[in-house]
Amino acid sequence: MTRYHGVIPDRDLPDDLPLPLATGEPWWYWSGGRPAVDFVNTHRERWRRGVETLVTPEDLATWLVQAGVMDHPAAVSRKVLVQAVELREAIDALLVASIAGAPASGEAITLIDDWLVFAGERPQLVRDEAGLAQLTARAAADSPRRALGMIALDAATMLGTDDQRGRIRICASETCSGRFFDRSPAGRRRWCSMRTCGNEAKARRHRQRQKAGA
Numbered sequence: 001m002t003r004y005h006g007v008i009p010d011r012d013l014p015d016d017l018p019l020p021l022a023t024g025e026p027w028w029y030w031s032g033g034r035p036a037v038d039f040v041n042t043h044r045e046r047w048r049r050g051v052e053t054l055v056t057p058e059d060l061a062t063w064l065v066q067a068g069v070m071d072h073p074a075a076v077s078r079k080v081l082v083q084a085v086e087l088r089e090a091i092d093a094l095l096v097a098s099i100a101g102a103p104a105s106g107e108a109i110t111l112i113d114d115w116l117v118f119a120g121e122r123p124q125l126v127r128d129e130a131g132l133a134q135l136t137a138r139a140a141a142d143s144p145r146r147a148l149g150m151i152a153l154d155a156a157t158m159l160g161t162d163d164q165r166g167r168i169r170i171c172a173s174e175t176c177s178g179r180f181f182d183r184s185p186a187g188r189r190r191w192c193s194m195r196t197c198g199n200e201a202k203a204r205r206h207r208q209r210q211k212a213g214a
């Protein structure tokens with residue numbers, strides 16, 4: 001199950017939101033265009049106060065299911081949550097460097113690379129209905145680490161290949177730090193969402209034109 005068809009809540013979190021959050025689930029959004037970018041976007045409002053929405057181990061377990069990299073929630077330890085947040089920030093460091101045309105951090109590359117060992121296919125031997133041993137592939141999402149390995153692989157594919165690297169964007173709005181992967185044919189998308197930031201920019205241009213005309 002993937003959510004990549006534009007389910008986007010209002011862009012801003014309420015100003016009076018009690019922080020830190022007890023759980024981040026109501027504030028997740030899915031406009032990144034791929035799991036690695038949606039993962040980065042779980043750290044919201046990077047442009048100002050930085051709101052953590054992967055608050056509890058249960059948050060991470062639920063997020064991995066909603067992102068489509070796990071079939072059902074599995075127990076996540078506090079340690080895996082800490083490591084997941086480290087992975088997320090390493091992905092963001094490379095994403096930001098890539099957009100800025102700056103050299104990539106070797107430390108961030110190593111951190112993402114360390115997760116890739118969890119992403120590969122793993123064989124599994126099971127007993128079938130006839131009582132025969134059968135060699136199959138282990139389900140893609142049999143553990144949170146494996147799911148995070150899939151996120152790391154998605155990030156590595158995006159950040160580590162020349163054709164995809166050029167399509168990573170940060171929303172052009174000054175009051176939004178939404179990251180997204182530009183899948184538009186021309187590759188000129190500027191806003192995390194036309195419904196929120198894009199519309200706002202259009203309205204602002206309209207007001208400016210009216211003012212200039214008056």
Ligand SMILES: [Zn+2]
Pocket residue numbers: 011171172173176177178191192193197
């Ligand atoms: Zn935006």
